[in-house]
Amino acid sequence: xxxxxxxxxxxxxxxxxxxxxxxxxxxxxxxxxxxxxxxxxxxxxxxxxxxxxxxxxxxxxxxxxxxxxxxxxxxxxxxxxxxxxxxxxxxxxxxxxxxxxxxxxxxxxxxxxxxxxxxxxxxxxxxxxxxxxxxxxxxxxxxxxxxxxxxxxxxxxxxxxxxxxxxxxxxxxxxxxxxxxxxxxxxxxxxxxxxxxxxxxxxxxxxxxxxxxxxxxxxxxxxxxxxxxxxxxxxxxxxxxxxxxxxxxxxxxxxxxxxxxxxxxxxxxxxxxxxxxxxxxxxxxxxxxxxx
Amino acid sequence: xxxxxxxxxxxxxxxxxxxxxxxxxxxxxxxxxxxxxxxxxxxxxxxxxxxxxxxxxxxxxxxxxxxxxxxxxxxxxxxxxxxxxxxxxxxxxxxxxxxxxxxxxxxxxxxxxxxxxxxxxxxxxxxxxxxxxxxxxxxxxxxxxxxxxxxxxxxxxxxxxxxxxxxxxxxxxxxxxxxxxxxxxxxxxxxxxxxxxxxxxxxxxxxxxxxxxxxxxxxxxxxxxxxxxxxxxxxxxxxxxxxxxxxxxxxxxxxxxxxxxxxxxxxxxxxxxxxxxxxxxxxxxxxxxxxxxxxxxxxxxxxxxxxxxxxxxxxxxxxxxxxxxxxxxxxxxxxxxxxxxxxxxxxxxxxxxxxxxxxxxxxxxxxxxxxxxxxxxxxxxxx
Numbered sequence: 001x002x003x004x005x006x007x008x009x010x011x012x013x014x015x016x017x018x019x020x021x022x023x024x025x026x027x028x029x030x031x032x033x034x035x036x037x038x039x040x041x042x043x044x045x046x047x048x049x050x051x052x053x054x055x056x057x058x059x060x061x062x063x064x065x066x067x068x069x070x071x072x073x074x075x076x077x078x079x080x081x082x083x084x085x086x087x088x089x090x091x092x093x094x095x096x097x098x099x100x101x102x103x104x105x106x107x108x109x110x111x112x113x114x115x116x117x118x119x120x121x122x123x124x125x126x127x128x129x130x131x132x133x134x135x136x137x138x139x140x141x142x143x144x145x146x147x148x149x150x151x152x153x154x155x156x157x158x159x160x161x162x163x164x165x166x167x168x169x170x171x172x173x174x175x176x177x178x179x180x181x182x183x184x185x186x187x188x189x190x191x192x193x194x195x196x197x198x199x200x201x202x203x204x205x206x207x208x209x210x211x212x213x214x215x216x217x218x219x220x221x222x223x224x225x226x227x228x229x230x231x232x233x234x235x236x237x238x239x240x241x242x243x244x245x246x247x248x249x250x251x252x253x254x255x256x257x258x259x260x261x262x263x264x265x266x267x268x269x270x271x272x273x274x275x276x277x278x279x280x281x282x283x284x285x286x287x288x289x290x291x292x
Numbered sequence: 293x294x295x296x297x298x299x300x301x302x303x304x305x306x307x308x309x310x311x312x313x314x315x316x317x318x319x320x321x322x323x324x325x326x327x328x329x330x331x332x333x334x335x336x337x338x339x340x341x342x343x344x345x346x347x348x349x350x351x352x353x354x355x356x357x358x359x360x361x362x363x364x365x366x367x368x369x370x371x372x373x374x375x376x377x378x379x380x381x382x383x384x385x386x387x388x389x390x391x392x393x394x395x396x397x398x399x400x401x402x403x404x405x406x407x408x409x410x411x412x413x414x415x416x417x418x419x420x421x422x423x424x425x426x427x428x429x430x431x432x433x434x435x436x437x438x439x440x441x442x443x444x445x446x447x448x449x450x451x452x453x454x455x456x457x458x459x460x461x462x463x464x465x466x467x468x469x470x471x472x473x474x475x476x477x478x479x480x481x482x483x484x485x486x487x488x489x490x491x492x493x494x495x496x497x498x499x500x501x502x503x504x505x506x507x508x509x510x511x512x513x514x515x516x517x518x519x520x521x522x523x524x525x526x527x528x529x530x531x532x533x534x535x536x537x538x539x540x541x542x543x544x545x546x547x548x549x550x551x552x553x554x555x556x557x558x559x560x561x562x563x564x565x566x567x568x569x570x571x572x573x574x575x576x577x578x579x580x581x582x583x584x585x586x587x588x589x590x591x592x593x594x595x596x597x598x599x600x601x602x603x604x605x606x607x608x609x610x611x612x613x614x615x616x617x618x619x620x621x622x623x624x625x626x627x628x629x630x631x632x633x634x635x636x637x638x639x640x641x642x643x644x645x646x647x648x649x650x651x652x653x654x655x656x657x658x659x660x661x662x663x664x665x666x667x668x669x670x671x672x673x674x675x
Contacts, residue, residue: 184345185378187365189392189443199391203382 029263035256044250054257063241067261070237073152074220077159081167081216082209084160089171089208090201093178104172107165115162119229122158123149126230150232158226163219167212174208175201210273218266238262295354296321296479297342297447302351304337311337312348313503319447319481321356324473326482326490329500330526335483338500339449342481343372355446366395371440372449375456377432379424385435386411386420392443410438413472430461437472447479454489466492487527491515499523521654524573531579531620533572537564545591545648548572552616556593557648570653576623578650581611581636582643591648599640611636613644620644 036054039047057063092103110118125132126148136142148154182204186196202209224239231240238258245255295318304312312334319325327335340346341353344365353361360368371392379388389410393403411417414434424432433453440448453469454462470493473480484490490497491511499506499514499522507519518524521532535550537560546560548570556572564570580586586594597615611622622644636642 179376179378181374181376181378182380184365185372185374185380186391186395187345188343188370188372189439190366190395191391192366195395200380203380206382 032256032259035253036260038253040251040253044252046252051253054253057254058257058261063258063261066236066238066241067265069152069235070221070239070262071265073156073159073235073237074217074223076156077163077220078213078217080156080160081164082171082212084164085167085171085212086202086205086209088168089175089205092168092172093175094180107168110165116225118162119158119226122154122161123230126154126157149230150235152231152235154230155227155235155237158230159220159223162223162226163216166215166219170211170215171205171208174205178204210276214269214273217269221265222262238265294321295319296323296356297481298352298354299338299341300352300354302338302341302348302353304334304341304346304348310503312341314351315500315503315505316351317498317505317508319479322477322479324470324480324482324493324495326484326494326497327500328484328487328490328497328527331485332502333500334503335485335500336451339372339451339481339483342447343370343449344368369446370449371443371445371447372451373433373436373440373453375452377424377436377456379432379435379439381424384421384423385416385427388424388435389438389442391439396443406442410442413441413475414438429457430465433457433465434468437469441472441476441478445478447481450480450482452484452486453482454484454486462489469493491527499526501526517652518573518654521571521573524652524654528575529621529623530573530575531618533574533618535570535572537566537568537570539566546653548653550616550618552618553595554593556651557591558651558653559649560653562653564653572651573654574620574646574651576610576621577608579620579622579644579646581613581622581624582645583634583636583640585643586645592645593648593651594643594645597642597644599636599638599642602636602638611642613642615644 035046037050037052039049039051039053041047088107092100092107095103124130127133128147128149130148133142133148136148137144142148178201182200183196186200187193191199222239223237224243227235227237227240228243231237238261242255242258242262245251245258297317297319299315299317302312302315303310315334315338317325317338327338329335337346341348344360344363344367347362351361352359355368355370380391383391386407389407390403393406398406408417411420414437416431416434416438419427419431424435427435433456436453450469454465457465466489469480473493482490482493491514494511496508496510497514498508501522507514507523509517514523515527518527524530525532533548533550533553533556535548535556538547538549538555540546540560541557544560545557546564546566547555548558549555550572558572585596586592588594595615597613597620599611599613600619601610601612603610603612608623608625611624613620613622
């Protein structure tokens with residue numbers, strides 16, 4: 001085949017996805033960017049002319065606090081997800097074929113129920129009259145007046161619950177390919193079980209870890225439903241603010257400005273991964289859409 | 293030289309399979325000891341028991357007089373060279389070798405010095421910063437050796453270390469392993485299914501079969517005086533005859549009555565009584581072959597035969613002959629192949645003969661062991 005016709009083939013094959021990206025991703029993103037520089041009008045529409053007022057409004061300490069909170073909630077979620085997913089992935093990979101089937105089913109089964117219903121279910125679980133609260137009060141672990149709901153803790157808990165399967169699956173995939181004779185080799189060379197795990201297993205599933213970080217951290221940054229349902233006034237995230245600006249205040253330019261902040265926050269981990277790739281390390285394909 | 297690594301009545305089963313069945317072994321300090329046997333005979337399980345990866349169901353393991361049966365692997369002064377090498381893919385050659393010393397928290401200067409010395413020993417100073425997946429099979433093998441030896445273990449365990457290498461490289465690594473053993477002088481426990489490796493390297497060999505030890509001895513003892521038919525058949529090739537001890541013409545020698553053959557004289561060191569059913573094994577290279585009837589001599593067994601196959605092997609020729617219903621293999625060196633005699637060909641009538649001392653009677657014959665022998669080829673030239 002000549003190089004020319006191969007080129008044409010390439011163009012033909014990539015055009016649909018390219019058009020898709022342009023129409024449904026690049027153009028809307030550009031529109032959001034443009035929106036941020038237009039004035040708003042009192043009726044919820046967009047005024048004429050251009051302004052930097054929106055960007056100035058973003059410097060408001062309340063937005064900075066929310067942006068910061070969004071970052072660290074996502075960070076905490078990612079760390080907790082990894083702490084839970086690494087042992088789970090290891091156990092899954094080491095289980096016998098039959099047990100593994102069963103355990104994997106248990107990881108996947110929540111997806112058979114709507115995401116919204118699962119978040120509402122947490123609301124009733126954590127409810128002041130719910131079973132967990134009652135049990136904790138009975139054990140004397142919490143005061144009868146403490147609320148398990150409508151705070152940052154509840155938001156982190158439910159976010160971890162939601163994203164945990166997305167962390168488990170890539171880590172399991174990497175753990176399944178891992179050569180466990182390396183652990184024996186490390187033990188043979190004098191390493192205690194945990195040292196062998198840390199110095200040989202963790203570097204061995206690096207790819208899975210990077211993927212897990214990306215698929216948890218990025219969607220967690222944009223989460224909006226979870227803080228809306230189980231969070232309170234003190235646990236609003238960027239996603240909630242954007243929704244408020246759109247649906248409550250009808251201030252589209254400000255919503256656009258906040259969206260830019262979110263996009264930049266999402267880009268950071270991706271740039272970090274790219275920098276890692278530069279150093280000659282390979283990384284699994286990234287995903288940058290919110291999942292649920 | 294006292295016993296250094298001792299296995300005392302070890303048993304281990306996996307599910308319904310008895311992998312190791314009451315095995316006792318005593319390995320001396322500095323010895324190169326091989327566990328030889330077909331796959332599934334339990335030799336690797338023995339090695340894993342020594343390394344601490346398996347706990348025996350019964351029995352004890354001692355190292356230098358101290359019991360180590362329940363000691364976890366990281367607390368044993370024993371290192372393993374794995375069949376797959378199991379080098380850490382994320383670490384360089386240097387870091388792989390340094391791993392054990394770093395875990396042991398040795399001072400950095402000492403680690404650097406020891407690792408350099410090891411790199412020198414395996415002649416890989418210039419490859420020290422490469423990752424293992426950039427190395428050839430032989431280089432990986434050498435790194436695995438260095439990674440184990442740098443910890444100065446009391447015993448080095450080698451699990452089929454040459455199985456993954458091609459023939460030429462295997463022969464080179466054999467010599468290298470032998471040299472390393474001479475240089476470092478530590479005890480080697482070497483597991484292999486390859487009799488050539490075991491014979492050429494070891495001080496002593498234990499031949500294992502279905503979880504038990506068939507025989508322990510020097511390579512020459514194992515080859516020249518196998519105790520069981522399994523050993524005779526597994527180590528090298530041999531011919532088996534089934535017969536009955538007829539009488540004792542001399543105190544040390546018996547005559548065997550074998551179907552279809554004249555009576556055969558054989559050395560009877562095991563004092564097997566007359567009338568017993570026994571098996572006679574004669575190695576193919578101990579049998580001579582000739583067109584002419586050999587002159588009768590005391591203790592010489594001579595049998596007429598017909599050549600059925602001739603297989604030219606370069607340095608030797610293998611003849612498959614039929615004598616009185618028995619199919620036998622005879623191996624012959626080519627000292628004068630083309631010079632002073634007509635070569636022996638297919639369908640020729642010949643005589644085969646061997647000295648009474650060159651056959652040995654076997655106890656514990658299993659009919660199945662015959663399957664270990666090289667099957668007679670269907671056509672000439674197919675080996």
